[in-house]
Amino acid sequence: xxxxxxxxxxxxxxxxxxxxxxxxxxxxxxxxxxxxxxxxxxxxxxxxxxxxxxxxxxxxxxxxxxxxxxxxxxxxxxxxxxxxxxxxxxxxxxxxxxxxxxxxxxxxxxxxxxxxxxxxxxxxxxxxxxxxxxxxxxxxxxxxxxxxxxxxxxxxxxxxxxxxxxxxxxxxxxxxxxxxxxxxxxxxxxxxxxxxxxxxxxxxxxxxxxxxxxxxxxxxxxxxxxxxxxxxxxxxxxxxxxxxxxxxxxxxxxxxxxxxxxxxxxxxxxxxxxxxxxxxxxxxxxxxxxxxxxxxxxxxxxxxxxxxxxxxxxxxxxxxxxxxxxxxxxxxxxxxxxxxxxxxxxxxxxxxxxxxxxxxxxxxxxxxxxxxxxxxxxxxxxxxxxxxxxxxxxxxxxxxxxxxxxxxxxxxxxxxxxxxxxxxxxxxxxxxxxxxxxxxxxxxxxxxxxx
Amino acid sequence: xxxxxxxxxxxxxxxxxxxxxxxxxxxxxxxxxxxxxxxxxxxxxxxxxxxxxxxxxxxxxxxxxxxxxxxxxxxxxxxxxxxxxxxxxxxxxxxxxxxxxxxxxxxxxxxxxxxxxxxxxxxxxxxxxxxxxxxxxxxxxxxxxxxxxxxxxxxxxxxxxxxxxxxxxxxxxxxxxxxxxxxxxxxxxxxxxxxxxxxxxxxxxxxxxxxxxxxxxxxxxxxxxxxxxxxxxxxxxxxxxxxxxxxxxxxxxxxxxxxxxxxxxxxxxxxxxxxxxxxxxxxxxxxxxxxxxxxxxxxxxxxxxxxxxxxxxxxxxxxxxxxxxxxxxxxxxxxxxxx
Numbered sequence: 001x002x003x004x005x006x007x008x009x010x011x012x013x014x015x016x017x018x019x020x021x022x023x024x025x026x027x028x029x030x031x032x033x034x035x036x037x038x039x040x041x042x043x044x045x046x047x048x049x050x051x052x053x054x055x056x057x058x059x060x061x062x063x064x065x066x067x068x069x070x071x072x073x074x075x076x077x078x079x080x081x082x083x084x085x086x087x088x089x090x091x092x093x094x095x096x097x098x099x100x101x102x103x104x105x106x107x108x109x110x111x112x113x114x115x116x117x118x119x120x121x122x123x124x125x126x127x128x129x130x131x132x133x134x135x136x137x138x139x140x141x142x143x144x145x146x147x148x149x150x151x152x153x154x155x156x157x158x159x160x161x162x163x164x165x166x167x168x169x170x171x172x173x174x175x176x177x178x179x180x181x182x183x184x185x186x187x188x189x190x191x192x193x194x195x196x197x198x199x200x201x202x203x204x205x206x207x208x209x210x211x212x213x214x215x216x217x218x219x220x221x222x223x224x225x226x227x228x229x230x231x232x233x234x235x236x237x238x239x240x241x242x243x244x245x246x247x248x249x250x251x252x253x254x255x256x257x258x259x260x261x262x263x264x265x266x267x268x269x270x271x272x273x274x275x276x277x278x279x280x281x282x283x284x285x286x287x288x289x290x291x292x293x294x295x296x297x298x299x300x301x302x303x304x305x306x307x308x309x310x311x312x313x314x315x316x317x318x319x320x321x322x323x324x325x326x327x328x329x330x331x332x333x334x335x336x337x338x339x340x341x342x343x344x345x346x347x348x349x350x351x352x353x354x355x356x357x358x359x360x361x362x363x364x365x366x367x368x369x370x371x372x373x374x375x376x377x378x379x380x381x382x383x384x385x386x387x388x389x390x391x392x393x394x395x396x397x398x399x400x401x402x403x404x405x406x407x408x409x410x411x412x413x414x415x416x417x418x419x420x421x422x423x424x425x426x427x428x429x430x431x432x433x434x435x436x437x438x439x440x441x442x443x444x445x446x447x448x449x450x451x
Numbered sequence: 452x453x454x455x456x457x458x459x460x461x462x463x464x465x466x467x468x469x470x471x472x473x474x475x476x477x478x479x480x481x482x483x484x485x486x487x488x489x490x491x492x493x494x495x496x497x498x499x500x501x502x503x504x505x506x507x508x509x510x511x512x513x514x515x516x517x518x519x520x521x522x523x524x525x526x527x528x529x530x531x532x533x534x535x536x537x538x539x540x541x542x543x544x545x546x547x548x549x550x551x552x553x554x555x556x557x558x559x560x561x562x563x564x565x566x567x568x569x570x571x572x573x574x575x576x577x578x579x580x581x582x583x584x585x586x587x588x589x590x591x592x593x594x595x596x597x598x599x600x601x602x603x604x605x606x607x608x609x610x611x612x613x614x615x616x617x618x619x620x621x622x623x624x625x626x627x628x629x630x631x632x633x634x635x636x637x638x639x640x641x642x643x644x645x646x647x648x649x650x651x652x653x654x655x656x657x658x659x660x661x662x663x664x665x666x667x668x669x670x671x672x673x674x675x676x677x678x679x680x681x682x683x684x685x686x687x688x689x690x691x692x693x694x695x696x697x698x699x700x701x702x703x704x705x706x707x708x709x710x711x712x713x714x715x716x717x718x719x720x721x722x723x724x725x726x727x728x729x730x731x732x733x734x735x736x737x738x739x740x741x742x743x744x745x746x747x748x749x750x751x752x753x754x755x756x757x758x759x760x761x762x763x764x765x766x767x768x769x770x771x772x773x774x775x776x777x778x779x780x781x782x783x784x785x786x787x788x789x790x
Contacts, residue, residue, distance in 0.1 A: 185636075190529070351642070353641070354641040355641065356618060356637070356643075357505050358505045358506070359505070359559055359618075360507055360559055362618065364559050365642075367595075393555075397527065398552055398555070398556065399507070400505070
């Protein structure tokens with residue numbers, strides 16, 4: 001049984017209320033941080049913990065905090081990114097629904113560390129119940145003296161506001177989120193300047209994922225070094241994984257980083273194996289934007305080592321044979337799933353969610369979707385597959401924000417690993433409309449890589 | 452005082468050194484050098500704050516970050532929004548990667564473009580047409596139905612053709628920065644975004660006609676000039692008048708003795724010197740209204756100067772560099788054929 005830090009008390013009845021959360025040791029981190037530590041101590045502790053951003057990019061949180069500019073007389077802001085909308089990811093929603101005080105407590109600790117007196121939680125508009133839950137939690141915390149003026153008599157003031165978004169995927173990109181929070185159209189900003197220098201209302205701002213902020217609570221309670229003992233190498237601590245797809249037990253799991261992927265998929269503690277006795281065909285390890293992997297690259301890396309649930313191991317092999325940890329949206333495909341259809345579905349999503357600001361993403365995502373749709377419906381040609389490859393190459397890296405890359409990677413990986421299936425759609429237009437390509441050779445053991 | 456002395460940064464673009472003030476963008480540094488190595492800019496407009504970064508045609512490669520940190524930048528950067536560092540080395544037309552990416556952007560800009568140049572008033576002075584000519588291939592690989600919109604009248608003088616729009620946002624910045632009310636905006640998102648005045652109401656402002664001048668394509672056109680003539684059959688003459696609202700410095704476009712169109716005076720990069728008012732632009736179209744100065748300088752190679760497109764002139768650097776020849780294979784072929 002792995003250690004649980006965020007979801008330790010998740011099954012406690014009433015853990016969503018302040019009273020039960022407090023009784024279970026909640027808000028100790030606020031007391032400890034505000035009364036016994038300086039803001040810099042808190043930053044130092046988070047640095048020591050090795051915590052990496054849980055939103056997708058995996059940037060070390062402590063380092064991000066230390067980049068925050070601190071000019072005199074200018075307010076600083078902490079903004080929590082609760083715009084979770086990556087297909088396959090639903091961990092933040094779970095956290096906010098069931099244990100909202102973990103986020104509120106983390107917000108207080110993090111705001112204190114950054115010297116912010118006003119902080120925002122930006123939640124995707126569709127999550128109205130969660131917005132209400134958070135507002136209640138904030139009101140409860142305020143009534144108990146953990147928010148407002150002079151918190152716990154320490155002289156530190158903090159207000160937290162919940163802001164509903166309009167429900168756009170692009171507003172999960174930090175600068176688009178800030179634009180949206182300012183009441184403007186959610187277009188990503190051109191960087192530099194980075195938010196750490198000029199963010200919300202032109203002031204220094206840190207934007208962190210819900211889970212990253214919640215993770216500061218156990219870091220302060222137990223100390224950064226204790227947190228860093230969990231996990232492997234530069235992947236420390238625990239991570240929430242949203243497991244979905246053809247598995248026996250889909251849901252949100254808190255894992256210690258370093259669990260083998262094989263164990264995560266097949267053990268009863270986690271996903272419980274592939275549903276209906278089917279075979280594993282493919283895996284999207286970290287939300288729809290990361291490269292998809294075929295069965296023979298999932299449990300073992302190309303070099304034959306077991307693949308682990310860590311930032312490094314999932315990315316082992318780069319884009320050729322690896323994937324990414326991303327936001328932890330773990331989507332499992334069994335042998336009955338069509339990769340072409342899935343890739344089309346992802347492309348449709350990115351087409352729909354592109355903000356339309358820069359040309360390659362605005363026009364390219366729509367083009368990819370149309371070509372994929374054509375191939376999926378059996379009207380494609382071999383040139384279309386090459387065309388698709390070419391379009392994604394022209395989007396990737398040439399856009400303002402990472403949405404372009406996120407749209408290009410799944411298409412690139414699908415063609416790289418599942419080209420046969422695309423070709424089968426082209427060569428068998430009628431058959432491809434009536435049955436799936438199946439597992440084919442995707443689970444065959446790989447030739448050992450010669451170093 | 453040392454602190455007040457401005458120490459210029461030394462930058463090299465495609466091997467040509469230039470010294471510019473700190474804070475200058477790569478694009479503006481390149482414009483100081485001028486010539487072939489200036490990256491094209493579809494959305495950047497030096498007189499509009501916040502513009503640029505969107506069209507991605509000005510992408511360049513930074514092969515050396517600065518003297519202090521010589522690492523190259525990992526991705527191509529938008530030269531219009533990236534400021535120079537001391538010792539920076541930039542590759543524009545000498546990088547096959549940049550040529551390739553730009554070709555990709557041009558192709559992508561054209562997939563939903565109606566390609567109605569034969570009936571478009573912008574033809575001949577259209578940036579997209581120039582870019583398509585220089586970088587695009589002759590046929591498209593896009594085989595789906597193109598996105599279409601209804602034409603919109605923005606008041607009685609300006610026509611909006613969303614079909615042709617490349618969403619550079621320049622007109623939005625004009626509306627935001629020159630006018631007091633936020634009249635222009637973008638509706639929807641992704642490839643169904645559109646420029647809109649929300650309820651299609653007239654843009655009632657003395658300077659709103661400038662959206663026509665800033666538009667790099669034929670999305671916003673002057674209804675008083677619509678379908679009157681092709682621009683390459685008209686003769687531009689610089690003129691001025693004593694105008695109570697603007698500088699009154701304009702270019703008149705003559706056909707015979709008739710003034711067909713009035714625009715701001717544009718520089719080498721297609722940007723106007725001064726924004727002119729609606730009265731000058733739409734309502735004063737008699738020679739007697741103006742004091743004529745001299746014929747406008749027009750490049751001989753331009754369509755307006757030559758009355759037709761010349762064959763594509765290759766920058767000399769391409770002729771010497773094998774990699775670049777490969778990246779420009781199509782252009783070379785076409786240049787050969789048009790000889």
